[in-house]
Amino acid sequence: MAPVPWPAAASLLAAGGTVLLVRYLWRYRDKPGADWFLASLGCQTLWSVAYGVALLTFAEPVRWALEVVSWAAMAGTGVYFLAFALAYTGRGRLVERWWRGFLATPLVIGLIGATNPLHGLAWSDFTVVPVAGMAGATYDVRLWAVVAATVGVSLITVGSLVLFDTVVSYGPLYRREAVAVGLSTIPPVVAVLGWLYGAGPIPEVNLATAAFLPHVALDAYAFVGSDMFEFHPATRRAGERAAIDDLGAPVVIVDEQRRIVTLNGAAETVFDVTKAAALTRPLDDLLGEGSVDPTGGDDVVMVRDGGRQRVFAVTATSLSDAGGTHVGYTVVFQDVTDERRREQRLDVLNRVLRHNLRNDMTVVRGFTEAAAERVDDEEARSMLDRATSKATELTALGAKARTVERVIDSDPRSERVDIADLLATVRDEHADERGDGTVTVDAADLAVTTDPAVLQVVVGALLENALEHAGEAPTVELSAERRDGEVAVVVADDGLGVPDHELAVLSAGAESALEHGSGLGLWVADWGATALGGALAVDTTEGTVATVTVPGGAGD
Numbered sequence: 440m441a442p443v444p445w446p447a448a449a450s451l452l453a454a455g456g457t458v459l460l461v462r463y464l465w466r467y468r469d470k471p472g473a474d475w476f477l478a479s480l481g482c483q484t485l486w487s488v489a490y491g492v493a494l495l496t497f498a499e500p501v502r503w504a505l506e507v508v509s510w511a512a513m514a515g516t517g518v519y520f521l522a523f524a525l526a527y528t529g530r531g532r533l534v535e536r537w538w539r540g541f542l543a544t545p546l547v548i549g550l551i552g553a554t555n556p557l558h559g560l561a562w563s564d565f566t567v568v569p570v571a572g573m574a575g576a577t578y579d580v581r582l583w584a585v586v587a588a589t590v591g592v593s594l595i596t597v598g599s600l601v602l603f604d605t606v607v608s609y610g611p612l613y614r615r616e617a618v619a620v621g622l623s624t625i626p627p628v629v630a631v632l633g634w635l636y637g638a639g640p641i642p643e644v645n646l647a648t649a650a651f652l653p654h655v656a657l658d659a660y661a662f663v664g665s666d667m668f669e670f671h672p673a674t675r676r677a678g679e680r681a682a683i684d685d686l687g688a689p690v691v692i693v694d695e696q697r698r699i700v701t702l703n704g705a706a707e708t709v710f711d712v713t714k715a716a717a718l719t720r721p722l723d724d725l726l727g728e729g730s731v732d733p734t735g736g737d738d739v740v741m742v743r744d745g746g747r748q749r750v751f752a753v754t755a756t757s758l759s760d761a762g763g764t765h766v767g768y769t770v771v772f773q774d775v776t777d778e779r780r781r782e783q784r785l786d787v788l789n790r791v792l793r794h795n796l797r798n799d800m801t802v803v804r805g806f807t808e809a810a811a812e813r814v815d816d817e818e819a820r821s822m823l824d825r826a827t828s829k830a831t832e833l834t835a836l837g838a839k840a841r842t843v844e845r846v847i848d849s850d851p852r853s854e855r856v857d858i859a860d861l862l863a864t865v866r867d868e869h870a871d872e873r874g875d876g877t878v879t880v881d882a883a884d885l886a887v888t889t890d891p892a893v894l895q896v897v898v899g900a901l902l903e904n905a906l907e908h909a910g911e912a913p914t915v916e917l918s919a920e921r922r923d924g925e926v927a928v929v930v931a932d933d934g935l936g937v938p939d940h941e942l943a944v945l946s947a948g949a950e951s952a953l954e955h956g957s958g959l960g961l962w963v964a965d966w967g968a969t970a971l972g973g974a975l976a977v978d979t980t981e982g983t984v985a986t987v988t989v990p991g992g993a994g995d
Contacts (some may be wrong), residue, residue, distance in 0.1 A: 446649045450491030459485045482515030486647040494573045511549030517591035518544040524598035534748035563767030575643025623657035626650035678910045689772040733768035749776045757852045804830035856891045858882040862917040882919035887926040897967035901985045904960035905932040931984045943994040
């Protein structure tokens with residue numbers, strides 16, 4: 440029995456290797472591009488088997504039929520590979536748009552080949568030629584077949600370039616896999632072109648199916664050895680697209696000359712312009728009288744949107760290509776209209792109320808004190824003393840509000856703080872608030888790196904709260920200890936505990952008309968603890984134990 444010629448054997452061996460690869464990849468059918476890649480491998484298998492058998496078949500009608508099958512499978516291999524490359528790299532919308540064309544291509548090519556005797560569009564003078572023990576074939580390839588084959592090879596080349604673009608754009612995560620699959624197309628493509636244009640070593644034989652052996656080996660490396668379908672760039676591309684297109688804030692991409700390259704749907708709505716109309720226009724054209732300088736950092740612009748004047752905070756980020764060359768800017772517009780108006784109202788109300796509170800309460804206290812000295816009626820004097828006390832409390836409340844604003848809203852700073860000294864200072868500051876109370880400190884040799892001013896305000900607020908609400912002759916202990924890399928500062932009293940409604944307000948994070956706290960103390964402590972990067976916890980099981988934890992940045 441004569442040995443099987445090596446091109447035929449290589450073709451059949453490539454078909455077997457492709458079948459094994461299909462079997463392995465079948466589990467990934469739900470991954471982006473996997474179905475199209477399996478279809479491409481299926482056509483590759485059919486092509487390899489048909490042509491491998493054709494090289495062993497000298498009966499001209501059968502040899503001709505197998506040549507037709509090979510041409511159809513060759514077309515499917517190329518077009519389905521392009522569909523795979525597009526879907527795998529996150530360009531699946533293109534595939535969804537053209538999927539009928541992708542599916543129909545090999546059928547059309549096969550139909551034209553099968554009906555060639557009727558019209559002669561594909562080739563003429565088909566003849567089986569014995570060569571090196573094989574059934575080679577010669578025929579005059581017509582222009583239509585040359586174009587079809589060239590287009591098929593071009594599609595494979597485009598698919599490879601799309602995969603190589605992944606190498607450039609997405610870094611090392613997909614690099615080995617994309618390079619392997621892209622390179623795997625080179626041997627069969629070169630073989631097809633050599634045969635088509637008469638430059639192959641055996642003009643009567645198309646060696647493309649034999650060249651599938653290195654192709655299958657590289658594909659196996661990419662998909663089996665490197666799990667190419669386990670990590671695919673479609674996820675990243677979809678995420679990048681969603682980050683811009685689905686973002687509620689307007690986003691405009693401009694080039695280095697500040698001309699609009701693209702923008703998302705939110706930008707089209709806010710600036711009342713379509714993407715097609717906005718492209719290549721200067722960014723400032725969208726803003727009316729406003730102007731944005733992407734190189735100048737954050738900015739604020741006014742934009743008229745639907746008859747309303749809106750305020751947008753603008754953040755520009757420089758864009759660079761893979762080589763580090765500056766190519767433009769991403770400009771994000773964040774609508775801060777309501778925030779700015781709310782801040783403005785709060786600022787005005789805060790300033791007016793604090794001014795009136797300080798001045799008017801001073802007047803009220805002065806008059807009530809003077810009136811109390813001039814009346815003889817004990818009941819009237821008691822009411823005036825009560826009014827004086829309330830005026831003093833309101834004045835102190837205003838001062839506390841100013842302290843909160845000045846300390847908690849200031850730029851944070853960090854320095855090494857001796858906790859025992861800080862707690863002693865807080866104790867001394869509040870020593871006169873309850874002369875019948877006892878305040879002790881227990882925090883020897885403990886230090887932390889934090890903002891001392893904020894921590895002092897937080898502990899002071901908790902101590903003041905304890906002295907005021909812990910009953911007659913309260914005992915309050917200020918202590919601290921290190922816990923799991925944090926420092927816990929504890930203010931514990933022996934009173935009845937913080938009322939449930941005050942803790943409910945604190946945990947809810949907002950005051951309401953029916954449920955509200957009696958003052959600012961717990962709010963100050965909670966805000967301050969958050970500003971320090973820590974947290975406030977209150978336990979009322981036995982008395983009240985308020986614990987402020989802050990990150991520990993210094994040793995004991």
